[in-house]
Amino acid sequence: MALVIHEDTAADAAQIGGKQPVLAILTVDDDTQLFRGNRSNFADIISTGRESGFIVYVLTVKKLKLNRKTLDGFTFEAASENWVQRKFPFPDLIYNRIPLREDELQPEVRRKIAACMKHPGVQIFNPKFFNKWSLFKWLRQSKTTKPYIPETRRMLTVSGLGKMMLQHKFLYLKPVSGKAGKGIMTIQLQPEKPLPYRLKIQGNKGSTTYNCGSIGKLWTRIKKESSGERYIAQQGIQLAALNERSFDLRTLVQKNRRGQWDISGIGARLAGSMSITTHVPRGGSVEDPEKLLVSVFGQDEANKLLNKTRTTALIIARQIERGSGRSLAEMSLDLGIDQDGNIWFFEANAKPMKFDEPDIRQRSLERIFQYSSYLIKMKGH
Structure with a gap:
């Protein structure tokens, strides 16, 4: 997909703005493809916005300058199927669609979002991912x-996990910052079996099962699989x-x-x-x-x-x-x-x-x- 740069003058852009409301879709820069995020989603938002009388464009954190009247943003031209860079009026609203937690946690991104939240002229949707x-x-x-709410605890110690297993024979383990089911595990206690702790780990398509003889062995396996990520343990619901x-x-x-x-x-x-x-x-x-x-x-x-x-x-x-x-x-x-x-x-x-x-x-x-x-x-x- 080619990028075309249109050098509209700032004056033109401001005039295009006129009294039209302006919404910017916020994301982060990407070296290979200009910006990150779901492009077809962004194109849909831009086209719906136009039908609703809005000026809508994609804006990266780097290009968001809070003291400027016009900003460099991207729009999708359906006729040529290209993303083009143009100058746009400063937004009334900023719609945060930064796609990844790790992008949002970058210090410069956090600083910029915090500045937006303090800025009297800006309203920002969805300041950040939930934890x-x-x-x-x-x-x-x-x-x-x-x-x-199913009973939920931080998974910090083997004894804490043991206590929870006394109350619930079936548990879900979930990464605190997980997305789309990545890293989820389940534990099932089957007391009548020689290896009573059954740990299932969600893979890309199927899942892998381990049977452990003791809670100590189970904990070792969980720690290995969670590779340092913070997890919560949650009562399993049938x-x-x-x-x-x-x-x-x-x-x-x-x-x-x-x-x-x-x-x-x-x-x-x-x-x-x-x-x-x-x-x-x-x-x-x-x-x-x-x-x-x-x-x-x-x-x-x-x-x-x-x-x-x-x-x-x-x-x-x-x-x-x-x-x-x-x-x-x-x-x-x-x-x-x-x-x-x-x-x-x-x-x-x-x-x-x-x-x-x-x-x-x-x-x-x-x-x-x-x-x-x-x-x-x-x-x-």
Whole structure:
């Protein structure tokens, strides 16, 4: 894909801006391909923004100069299918889509985001990735969200893990900064077996199983596999399953044109036959949530569960925002329903991936600009 540089003058760019609202999609530089991130997603956001009357462009942290009126950014020209560099007006809103935690943790990136948050002329969406441990801490602080949280502890010592195994025969081990199911393990205690501790480790497609004779041996193996990453241990939930494949619900929650949390859609992910997670890259599949729930619980119960999922997702999103102490714009939530129809919270992502369901996808793009318009209107008051 070629890069074309257009040297628009700053004056032209400012004029193009006029009174149009401006949103910049923030990412980081990349030596080989200009900037990092999901290009097709960025192109979709730019085109939806145009339809909503916005100027939208991709902006890298390096090119974000807080004291300038115009900035160098990238836009996608559909006709030539090229990303082109142009001068753009300084943004009213910055939508953080820096794709990787390690990029976001770079000192210069952290400094720039902190400066944006202090800057009176800038509103920034989704200041940073969530940390799993913080999420559970925030959700435990409220009586309304606490019941949805499986028991979760930091995995620090072999004795701590032993205590947890006394209470729960099945545990999930998850990296604190994990993404897309990477590094997840499960432990199952089968006391009647000669090697009672069964450790399963999620690989790229399938999983590897180790059977250990003692908790000491189990701990050694876990430490080796976790290679120094920080982990949490979590009570294992026996999720509702179809043909022995468990499933969970992915709920997209975004702020709407009134500035309130709203459900943009619910999708379902069915685990791959050899996988311990439902993530599609690891063999999971995209399914219709209602069909799955009906096949397990029947129509009436499925309707109740879908409504309950919507209400629960909104309660959780509000509490995460409260706990984070920041204004957030969107998040996706992984919720599970166990065999008795109870809802459980597993994960929230501050930078939701593209949903595969076309209707959810379309709504998710439109909501970005509906909420942006709300923010700009509020700022004008």
